[in-house]
Amino acid sequence: MIIDPEYCEFDPASQRLTVILGLASEGGFQVRLRSWNEGGGVELMEGGRWKRNDDAFDFPIVSDDVSDLEPTHPVRAYHDALPADVTKVLRQFSSLQCRLLHVIGQFPESAEMADSEPILFWLASNMLGPAPSKADVRRLYARRRVSILESFCSASSRSHLKFLSKICEFGYLFKDLELLRRILNDGEFLKRVRHYRQINWPVLKVFYTQRYVMDLGCAKDCLAAGSCRDAFRYLYKVCRDIRGIRMMCKMLECENPEQQVFAMKSAFQIRDLHDKIARDLSIKERETIIAHYGELFPPSPLKETKDIEYISNVGDLLEEGLVMRHCAGEFVYQALRGDVFIYRVHAPERATMAVQRSADGSFSIEQVKLCRNGKASEETWEILNAWISI
Structure with missing residues (x-):
């Protein structure tokens, strides 16, 4: 300022x-x-x-x-x-x-x-x-x-001083001061973190204020990551998947494999478990939806091509969401009513497209999502806009 x-x-x-x-x-x-x-x-x-x-x-x-x-x-x-x-x-x-x-x-x-x-x-x-x-x-x-240092935190030693020398990206803000004091006085927490050769202060704050993160076998290396931004991106994905696992286990009324998740050494293992539980939930949802509304969507009003394939039933749409790791399943009820039509795009890049029918009977592309909700390229948009105009 x-x-x-x-x-x-x-x-x-x-x-x-x-x-x-x-x-x-x-x-x-x-x-x-x-x-x-x-x-x-x-x-x-x-x-x-x-x-x-x-x-x-x-x-x-x-x-x-x-x-x-x-x-x-x-x-x-x-x-x-x-x-x-x-x-x-x-x-x-x-x-x-x-x-x-x-x-x-x-x-x-x-x-x-x-x-x-x-x-x-x-x-x-x-x-x-x-x-x-x-x-x-x-x-x-x-x-x-x-x-x-002892005057500051009341319990100090040379190991405390060495711990301070390892901290990088410290914020030098008043709000960090009391947290630093609490960390220096927390002997049990220090035993778990001070052996790292480098400690990122922003990540350390997350580890200290959200203790469950510290217990994740796959998250500990984030404390010494070369980039805090990369560490936070990694932690966000891991914690998002864990929240998803907890929610889905509750919906499925099954035991949450918490200990198994915390022992996993990589984010890929947690993601694989998340996807497996999501498939179990998808099967349950599919059975419930089909029982109430039937399985098939209305026929495609637009002509398919070798690269643009219509998704014609509930099971395939839910599976598309799992494969592409996005929320395609949110369109199930609109697709059953014939308000929206979902297509699997194979080229120029793998994507999922939602086409909406307007009140006047015309069609427009509502959205195009790549894997993990990625943004489609301009080339993909041009090809799809040309297709829908035919």
Whole structure:
């Protein structure tokens, strides 16, 4: 987030940045970022006087967005007045930058901690008061690192410190702070995760807040995945299949193979089990539907081709949904009424097509789905539109 230039002012002489949060004339308040030469820190205007309060302001002063601003922008000007090695340290943190600037200014040796133990460096700043003095900063940051961590989480050791060094993609947000404290105090949980050489913080949060994920034999490697995005995509698919298994077992009134699922070592095994149960449910649904409505759909009103095949009965439509792993079965009742006609497309790519009959008797393609609800190519759409126009 960038503050608009009309709400802030940089004084080149003092190298301070003043920010007006709200309309000062209407009861808003002003904060002032002290210069590097003054040791950094934030001041809040109270009762006509400036008083130190680092908690009054927490906007990034070092980021890619700030670097992209015009040099004349007050925030960019304040940024440029800071030493380059200091802005390099601050850039990795998304919050508390003003407080951290004060820490480095008062105790330059702390910059080494910011490089080797950035999470510890950041969380220690949360333990300082709203107006820490130079003595306060030195007293805290000069302590042994294990001692600093122990003050934060009440139960620390070198293994806790090593665990912190393994965490990557940490969010540096206040909401992560209490969760980190809880994790560090949870010895049983730490025993299960700290042996990994790399630990992705976003995935760790899922493992800790949704404990059942940690018990999945196929999910543990997600904790050290190279990409959090890939890990979350994998976890989403696995958890979706598990939810599906639970729901279908309930509908079938059969025992949920929970222990078997949690022992599986790959998502493919869980998917295969999901599909097997889905077939059992499909058979049950098919028998129920056929008993009430019959099995055959109305004849196809459109001429089939070698690549476009009409699905003419309930069983084949439910099977198509299983093979293509999408919800083709949701059209069963519309297909029985003759409102929608479903076709199996073989080329130019494998797909399932739903054709709708309008009130005037004309036909239009309602949707085309590839496997797993994939999006059909433009070529496929062109061929199918040409077919339906014949």
